[in-house]
Amino acid sequence: MSQPTTLFDKIWDAHVVKAMDDGPDAVFIDRHFIHEVTSPQAFDGLRKRGIGVFNISRTTATADHNVPTKDQHLPIKEALSRHQVETLRKNCTDFGIELYDLGHPFQGIVHIIGPELGLTLPGMTIVCGDSHTSTHGALGNVAFGIGTSEVEQVLATQCILQYKPKRMRININGQLGKGVTSKDIILYVIAQISASGATGYFVEYAGDTIRSLSMEARMTICNMSIEMGARGGLIAPDETTFEYIRGRRFAPQGEAFDRAVERWRELKTDEGAVFDLELNYRAEDIGPMITYGTNPGMGISVDSHVPNLSEIPQSELASYTKSLAYMGLEPGMELIGKPVDYVFIGSCTNARIEDLRTVAEFVKGKTKAEGVEVWIVPGSVQVSNQAKAEGLDQVFISAGFELREPGCSACLGMNEDKVPAGKYCISTSNRNFEGRQGQGARTFLASPIMAAAAAVTGKVTDVRELV
Incomplete structure (x- = not known):
């Protein structure tokens, strides 16, 4: 009788091409997603070696990190962003890879388009030069982010060397x-x-x-x-x-x-x-959560308080006080009632149609608080089209929210959608590192409905009081 096996082991072991004693496994990759940020050096490596992409049918490209979320029909204004996207276009043309570029009906954030197009399926191995590739695992597959040298490895061989976790x-x-x-x-x-x-x-x-x-x-x-x-x-x-x-x-x-x-x-x-x-x-x-610090592990239930110094291990005190100083917060304080300047609803974490429906249902008949800027950024063209077909765009417009075009947007400071220094943003994205949303920006991570509550009240709010 065979040994009981975990789901992870079943998928991983089925994809091992070669196992090496005291070394990494050579793992076959079913689907490789690429975007404009982590692929340029990988393609340059292929050129220097005089080789092509091993299996273009298993490689899917889209533009997402650097793209603007306004006026996507016009040339990209930011020079670096424009260069990144143009380089992706050239690389995909040169190597024969289909690209879901700006204006394409399948364009969107790489981790949103995979599942919605049916490219992401159970039992697969999936990689992308992006740490949030784990998103695809929700469909029952082994998906993980890789570095640029590994992107080249997969492009060249459709396999990757990895130690088994x-x-x-x-x-x-x-x-x-x-x-x-x-x-x-x-x-x-x-x-x-x-x-x-x-x-x-x-x-x-x-x-x-x-x-x-x-x-x-x-x-x-x-x-x-x-x-x-x-x-x-x-x-x-x-x-x-x-x-x-x-x-x-x-x-x-x-x-x-x-x-x-x-x-x-x-x-x-x-x-x-x-x-x-x-x-x-x-x-x-589990209550409605919100982060207070500069990594996603610094989170509390919204009705709780920022930890006091006595609650923090001595070894973590220095980084803890540095984090609170950056955020402009004090130990022991409550966050409820803290004014916010920006609300960002989007990213590969929370920019799917279900997220937009939840927000629209909550804000219908309400308007945003004065002085708060609210950005709704769909995760893909398909999500954007669906939102408009359902009339969600009109709900957002009536509430004073700005519905933008698809992209990673204010999740990260790699495009035009940046939060100004010192300003507070409630964000549905996945990271609250220093400068993540713009130099000096201060980020609270929360759910879409918590972000919507802050949008209409202008401050951190316990959403349970409003639903």
């Missing part, structure tokens, strides 16, 4: 409370184990709370696996997964889809499989 399972069971979302689940978990607590692990999320979530909510959780140091995160596929995939552009169709589902049903952790570490949490313990 340890296995962790995080179980969450119970009923989520009012105003609590998947973003709150993952911010809570990261706050519990710290921004480095899962270093060296690949995480499987399990439990009845996870199974109750929509696919888009599961993607939010897997997206932020890297924010606790994990190599990636995944969730076993189930009926929710299969219905999400059904009918998508590049997914199997008809009888081929039915046969695929039969295979996908086998993608689960066996009873009795052993993890290197297993953690358990109760959904009832």
Whole structure:
């Protein structure tokens, strides 16, 4: 009788081309996503070696990080951003790779277009030169970010050398409370184990709370696996997964889809499989979360307080006080009522149609607070078109929100959408590092509905008081 096996091991082992004693595995990659930021040097490496892309049909390119989110029909104003996107265009043309460029109906943030187009499927291995590639694991696959030299490796061979991570399972069971979302689940978990607590692990999320979530909510959780140091995160596929995939552009169709589902049903952790570490949490313990510091592990329930110095280990005091100084906050203070200047609803964490629907439902009939700038940035052209077809754009316009065009936008200071120095932004993105949203910008991470509450009140608000 075979040994009980984890879902991660099943997928990884099925893709090992060669295992080396005391060395990395050579792992075959089913789908390689590329964008304009981490691919230029990789293509230059191929040119210097005089070789092409090994399998262009398994490589998908889009422009997302550097693109403006206004006037995308015009030339890009920022010189560096323009150069990055133009270089991607040239590389894709030279090497024969299809590019979902500005103006293409499939353009969007790389981790949003994969699942929505049916390019991301259960049982796959997926890589991209982007740390939030773990998003794709929500569909039951092994997906992780890689560096530029590894991008070249995959382009050249369709394989990658990787040491096999340890296995962790995080179980969450119970009923989520009012105003609590998947973003709150993952911010809570990261706050519990710290921004480095899962270093060296690949995480499987399990439990009845996870199974109750929509696919888009599961993607939010897997997206932020890297924010606790994990190599990636995944969730076993189930009926929710299969219905999400059904009918998508590049997914199997008809009888081929039915046969695929039969295979996908086998993608689960066996009873009795052993993890290197297993953690358990109760959904009832999770409130609407907000970060207060400069890494995603510095998070609290919105009705709690910034930790006092006595609550911080001595070894972390210096970095803790530096973080609070950057944020302009004091130990022990409450965040409820703290005025905000900007609200950003977008990024590969929370820019899917479900996120926009949640925000629109909440703000319908309301208007933004005076002095607050609100940016709604869809994650893809398809999300943008769907939002307009459902009339969500009119809800946002009536509320005084600015609905922009697809891109990574204010998640990171790589394009025109930057938060000014010293200003506070409630953001649905995944990182709150110093300068992440612009030099000197101060970021609170939260869920879309928490961000919407701040947009209409002009301050940090416990969304449970408004829903």
